[in-house]
Amino acid sequence: MTAIEASAAAGSSTFDRLGLLAAGVAISGLALGPFATLKPNRILDGAPVSLFAALSPPVAAAVMLLAAAAAIVVALRTPALLRLLAGLAVAAALLIALGTAPSHLVARDDMLARIGPGWGFWLAFLAFALVASDAIVRLRLRPLMRVAALALVLAGAGALFASGALDDLSLLKEYAPRAQAFWSEARTHLLLSFGSVAAALTLGVPLGLACHFSPRFEGPALGFLTAIQTIPSIALFALLIAPLGWLAANLPSASAVGISGVGIAPAFVALTLYALLPVVAGVASALASTPRDAVEAARASGMTERQALLLVKAPLAAPRLLASLRVTLVQTIGLATVAALIGAGGFGTFVFQGMGQTAIDLVLLGAVPTVALAFAASVALDAAAEAAAR
């Protein structure tokens, strides 16, 4: 620690600078910004509504008191567990309070009006969510505990949505008439993203092994896959329409298994091609990075090439492979939204429909689950990579 750092740490011993910033942002958001927006219908612009106007006086006072107490906790240097609980408690309380705004603001028979969060709500919510995620980093949880914490938060959020407390909010009003479509698009999105990554793994692991054992193959193979990865998603989807359409038209067995020019087939092929580069390069570089003495020790103890690969190189390479798989999966989950443009379905369907109708809540109905899915996949694989490294 340098002298400057030491004095900085000593100077701020009572306050936590990050917490101070987050508390300031959250409280000013709640006090000054609109807590909710009120739209006459789903397309028109919203009018801002302040915290005390949006909620009944006791609820508003309770929110403000809880937020102020939590702000003090996070602004001071407090134990990480306490900060985590404070962050999560306020985030949940804000959501529940927002859920009560529609019944306070809108007449029961007004079916068109939409209540959503205002930017004051977002500032406070994100600031406390940040404090909570920072607290999780500070707690240095073991991988399994991190996954358990993620599962708890997801279960809590799921319970909150299922309880009906948020049903009158604009996002859920978009969901209600589309509940069936939502879950079928969710299945498509999962099939597209996880299916194509699984396909890339099945193809990519042998290719990566080939790269590892034959450097002459590695150069051209990685060069080709890099070029593919450079091509923008919509262009690659579009360029695959023609060849797949030709296949479907000229090969009865292809159309029999559901391959056609538009829809899920070109999207699936394109996403698999994208995911191949990280898998192939990941396998090759992970295998190349296994320590030479470990491999030599294996040879000396009489292992065959194959045994050395399976018993020594593969376990040593696993953490790096899982790390590159994390990036691949997160990227594929995001790219799968674009597939909706060529009629493949998935959460992107709602995003592009919402864009077309300028209905932002419909956009969010597609975007929020995509982000949640990518985030959950990222945390889970990150934990898996760390567990494999132990």
Next chain:
Amino acid sequence: MNVAFVARVALIVSVAAFLAAPSIFEPLLRSLAPEGAPVIYRHANLAELTALHLGLTALALAASALVGVILAISVTQPWGREFLPLSRSLANAGQTFPPVAVLAIAVPAVGFGAEPTLIALIIYGILPVFENALAGLGRAPARALEAADACGMTRAQRLRKVELPLALPAILAGLRLAAISGVATATIGSAVAARTLGEVVFAGLASNNLAYVVQGAGLIAALAILISDALLAMERKAAEAFPV
């Protein structure tokens, strides 16, 4: 002269030829267009759309490079180090956000057109620049930093003369990733009425004209590959100039 070089020159020549005189390529694309439908996209000049596409990407890239590098410098200085773990996890979380969603959410704030696309491009470009600049700033070996301090350099001088040059290859690598995702996001920007080459692809998808789809997508793919190649060459030059 190797295969990759020949392929690159051929790509540049065909892009230039296509933009200068698209009708030369009409016989090639003819079979893809429906009977009686136009083969070459004529609603807008393809060269102009290409220029708009590249201009939008370049403008956003400049902004994200500036913001990303400044952010990375801030959190590696003594006064900003407290925010380093947080900004790391923020950048990680940001990458889980699909660019399409950023684009869609920017529309109500600024309206349709080039602006929401520019915002999405900038936000999405900051992340790779920031992450790579961070890795690059950490690349300076301790002995180089000690030598700089021993010469009596101030912190700012050390940053400018030692740390930033050593980080340049990594920053350029981040810029290349940002450029690739930028070309892609600018394409989707056509969905919110930004004037880019995506327009050609979308027109083709809407009217079932594969000739449009192929010429738009082919141009975009060629541009992305050429831009990535150029930035990769710069990255190698920088790594040679400032070896660690």
